[in-house]
Amino acid sequence: MSETVEVSRRTFMTGAAAVALSASAGAQTVSAEANRESAGLGQTAGSRFDRHGSPSRKAERAWAEAEYTHYQQRMGDGPTQQAGAGGNTSGGSGSGSPTSPSFDRVLDAVKDVGCDPSGGRSIHEDIDGSAMQDGTLIVFPPGKYLLSGQFQASVDGTFGMVGAGYEQASSPPKPGKNAAMIVAAGGSRTRINFRASTGLFANFVMDQRSSKSSTGIVIGSSGFVQGRDIRFVGVQDNTGEGVSDSLAISPCALQAEEGATARAERVVGQYVGLPGDKNSGGAPMFWVGSGNSGTAQIGHCVSQGAADNGVYGGRTSGNVQIKGGQWVNNEVSQLRFSGTGSWADGVTLVIDKDRYKGPTSGGGFNEVFSTNGVKIERGDNGYAKAGGAVLRNADIRVGSVGSKGIGAPVLVRGSGGALKIENCRIVNNLDQPSVSAEGPGDGYSGHTSPPPHNITIAHSVFSGAQTGTIVQVSGRENSLVTKTCFTVPGSSPESVSGMKIGSGVGFGEQCTAGGLKAPQKVGSSGNLSSLPAPSYNGTAGVGAGRRRRKQGVLKKIIGGVFGGFLLILFLLLGAIVLIVVGVLAGFGALAALLGGD
Template sequence: MTRDERDGRRAYSRRRLLGALGSVGVASLAGCGETDSPPSTSETSDPSTDASTVGDGSGKTRRGITFDRVVNAVEDLGWDPNGERAIDESLDTNLKAGTLIEVPPGDYLVRRRHDIESLSRWGIVGTGASRKGVQFTLPAGRSFRWIMAHGGHDILIGNFTMQQGRRFDRSTGMAFVIDRNLQLYNVEKAGSNPRQDSKSGAANGLIVDVMDPDGVAVVDTFVRKGPQDFAHYPGNAITVFTGRPHLGTVYYRNLHIENGGEHGMYASKCPGNVRVEGGLFKNNYGDGVRIAGEGSYVKGATVVIDKNDRTRGNRGTWYGARGIHFQSGEYGYTGGLVEDCTVIARASPGTEALLMMEHSQGAATVRNCRFYNDTPYRTILVDRPATNHTRPAKPWDMTFENIEISGNARNTAAFVMAGRPGSRLSNVHIDLPGENVDGIVLEDCAGTLISGANVRTGGYPLRVSGNTGGSGDCLATLKNLERLQSSSLDSVGAQRLASTLSGATCIDGGTANTLGVISATGGHLYGNVLEGE
């Protein structure tokens, strides 16, 4: 690649990052607004999830699901759009297999949870111009899932708001532990969110589990961004959750989850696939997005951490946040993908990392992602695999391709990875010139290939350590190096760690050494032995 090509690629990527930085403060990202357009599809999506069918001429087909009857909630069922008479009895009586309930604009009072058992081909859809047209409300002092679906298939839910009000005295949500084919679109959980130890308690926003291994669910545009009464973990309700019963595939598209009290999305301990496409996850306590395992991914999402741009009206203390997190506990999953994502951390009370691969996660791939970090916390952290019951399945090696890390971070490290031999880092560009910031830090990652690195930091651009145990592997191999440069460490008096940088350069520290590379100058690699002999 020529210098002009490299400069052009960097300029393009920087424009993309600056565009993301400029757009995250907007209240409505593309796909997170007031429309109820059909779910988007991508080249990686299962084509069976395309629910764009509007009608079949009979007026009874919606988004690929054909119903036996379509009823008007007010005209046919007598629902009160003024919110004075509860709809519970009518909902229990009239929600039957093959029935779609269309709800005209208005406020509708729900007083209790509705368990819907093994029911198929049913739906509740608002007919307003936006999701704010239909508001489902609940009494003060109560928190419950107003819909709790067990089993069934071909379920349509969309275009309404679950309204909790401003007083932190109630909360509601929905749960779907279904066989297959849930289509949920353009729904908001609005209002203030209490903590679990409040008088009302607290309810999850949305739970989706697909129990058929071949089944699919699509959630397109689910919004939650109201004030939160923050409690110590785990004292709040998870916003979006997919758990252990999930065996199929769920697509989460264009979500806007902001200010969540316990994670934006928690979906990492399920055998099935969780696929996140697009969306904004901002200032959520815990993780912005948590997934794990082969078949699951996060693509095109934006995650923001900024304690100086918090939701007005919050209560309690926000203790910290991670961006994207892979963690599967005792399941020890391997596999998974993060692609084309932007993670921005401007200010935080505490952050383990913008991207974290925990000790229970095996191999994974991260590519075409941008990270902007102004905090004293690490940007990317890959833990050493666990040795206890959470030990992940092999392989454990990591692949990072086309990664950009920039910002004004101080006293931290850009990329830290331990216990992941044979990993691949390709086209990793780091520009963190702040004080005491190290670049790529590898520990016990023998045989790792670093290709096309361009690193400028305030500390050591590269640090490697470990013991190859006589295997003949390099602690790390550099290939097609573009730059290793420290903005503050002087290379005068530094040792020559490699005599040539042409071709592939093996960094071999011998036994239990830590080598800190200061610069690559004049075809040589300069640095210091920081530990060992």
């Protein structure tokens, strides 16, 4: 291993996360007018509503400490986490950017290992035990690398598989000739099982556009393993009759051993599943289940239109920690987790069926299953996790829903323990509660988590169209709301049920009490503009081909205008303006809602 370098806790924390840890310094309580603005009232272009924040110091510290702890544990063998300026050897920008392991041996996947970059031969046939050794990094040049079935990439030590250019990457690569693309074979359920004590799987496009294909990665860790800068394209279209839920291929599964960390960073997927397919092989974008007994960290990721939860983390004995990211129109729930040690911080959640642009075969989004924003539950597997989940700095927006409706923007099932909601903005344009908490033991599972069970809300803003109860809590003693502004027209103390109303709580459009403590922290700092237009398999669903044809027509019109500008300017200018405005209104609505570039 590389030569030991003495790096103190203070040095590492200062280098890797100093700016991030101090980003919230100087946060102050907003005024009544700022409260109105942050709640989405009287918004104008470029206002605070359109500016997303960043996760808290606590979230950034959790990220930095996971790396520092592993680094310290490995000091006896030499550092596996390099801490250069800013603690970042991957080229990512900004404090808190992830470090990369140091490797003793670097292999070119084509020249040294013999992989076929044209996709003619599966990587199974070339990557064997001689390549997968402790201290080895395999670098894949741009190209298409075929994947069929299950590929085991397991090393007891330090190991990496990366696309070329991973050192400079600060976002997932886009499909094309400059990307290392792992392509699922048609008619195949594929997965890469990547496991190490110190590991890195990074800078790949995971391509499941072949007919009847699906693909995913499992990030397994006995120490500290990262999967980062990974983009999923195409729809899993080999689910359905004959494919059980237990065989679902989640795009990204995290499995950390007790005391270890498995991290997904900047992993994105857009319309990767078929709506209504949850019980026949449709998968959540991120799965954290019984295979995880350590800490699963999900940072600055995007899931839009998954066939199951954006993050399904309610059935693990370990911790699920979600930092930033955007979670939009996923089936069942956007985020699902529970218990002390698990939290979501700085996230943006959107449910709006009117803006769903994905495949429709299978029943359509929210037409087979109801959905939720955040769901706190421990499921029916009997894991006895003490209550204490946290939702902090969240921006949750609910517009329209389908026939199956919504449980709630924030739903706490009877199996879920305590939940702390802090510095959150919830905009709910449906006439039903924004927070709904069942009594302990109620709900479909019948389980009750260990105490505490109370719900607390502080420094938050609620707005929307409710005419009745806004917060509904059942049978949870010591539940308390403080320093919160309910800007819903006509709201009053009667709008809060089952909670004690403490100090600093205001009601009505003109409320002057309560509000966001740190509005600049609310929501994700990212947006969906970095995602390419969704690409569908031939059997993915109706509507996709029609949209592509419309886009093609628009491109031809615009091309014609530029090609013959002087001849047809006055004849077609008006028509072009109408077409462009109409198309952009449809395709740009979601980006505008999320505060995109």
